[in-house]
Amino acid sequence: MTVLISPAELASALASSAPPRLLDVRWALAQPNGEAEHTEGHLPGAVYVDLDTELADIGDPRAGRHPLPTPEAFQAAARRWGLHDGDAVVVYDGGPSFGAARAWWLLRHAGVDVRILDGGYAAWVLAGLPVETGTVVPAPGTVTLGWGLMPVVEADDAGAWPARGVLLDARAGERFRGEVEPMDPVAGHIPGAVNAPTTGNAGGTGAFLSASELEARFAGLGVSPGAEVAVYCGSGVTAAHQIAALEIAGIQATLYPGSWSAWAHQGRPVATGE
Template structure:
């Protein structure tokens, strides 16, 4: 897999806009429900439909499953089908600079076998080139869609314990070290994990860094796996790996699942670079 298999530039998208399904996945952790949809209604790419991360790209179960466990195939298929996605055309997803929602959408849709790419730099990169935007909701006819999930590698908590390779913690260094934890029940990290902050996987304008920089960031021994707070931002690291043909497994439950299980050990401080 190469960069062009996971990303699309504004120039490239402009040339195929009528031939792809475009999904706006704007979402920010901690913002009021519906805020992303309101930004979508104010301005979005022509033909784009709003994909609700909380309603379609996750489900809400027991705390031990994490804050954003993966959706079941039927829920995902129904949510995408309501947006007119039938799997016959490529899908392009986008969000805003510095967000992780599009990478989560990319991961979930690839996991379900769909052909999907992320708009590099999101809506900001599109608008910066004075390309057209529209407002309101895009009306489409619902379609039937059948999906088979499990088409990208994942690990579970038992796999993360003593992972044979490099387990990457994508959260901010202070959360990794256990100095603060604003969301989950316990501070710290999975023993043996290396801190690889997801912030390193964005340029200043929200694009993915160049392949040489990504190769440096991911120059780590053994098989790779990634986790974050709840399996959203770590998808950006998986996407980065895919862009340079470096497979990375995702721990969907991530720290929110691990820290909800009192039987799991907790590490603090710095372990290894």
């Protein structure tokens, strides 16, 4: 399934007889609620999605900062967004698609035909395409979602993964090495993991690197097509961006949803340094 859609391709799809549904998932670690930005300007008809409350089930810290929502909660959210069975969906954020990738992964997990707007809202505006302001409140949808269609791994298997394949840590290098830890109680990384900061998946405009560039990037990290790959990050959000980048490069990968935030709260082994 194609991961990305360009602004021009999306504009054409929106003008067709079966336009995709648009979800605005503007989110950042420092500013998790992007509703104000959505109100100031968004793609026509796009519905705002709150990552913390609709794309996660925040509660027990041992499960991580952004554990997956329950299937029931996610289906209820999708119906609030106005989704119906058979709808195609395009997700976006302000760029570089960290929040959008979380929605992409979850919707794929639930069996929905979904793509990421490459470069996000910034790319749409740069292309001179129309935007609107205010809040979009759609009529409730009736979609019935599936679940479990994307591979996941839990903590025990994530810890054992380096013995069978490649475990990628998508956080910044200084967090991986244990030099700083602004969010979680322990600094460092899962023993045997390889550092692959998510920021390396995108160029200066926030759009993903090309398939050949991403293939070369991951090959340099010891990942090649056919390798068994699992990914984690701080809380399972930016790891979804890594999985999207890997898929663009032709590599399937498994998500450890709890990621470092769950690992660090469970008293598990910690490695530091390179």
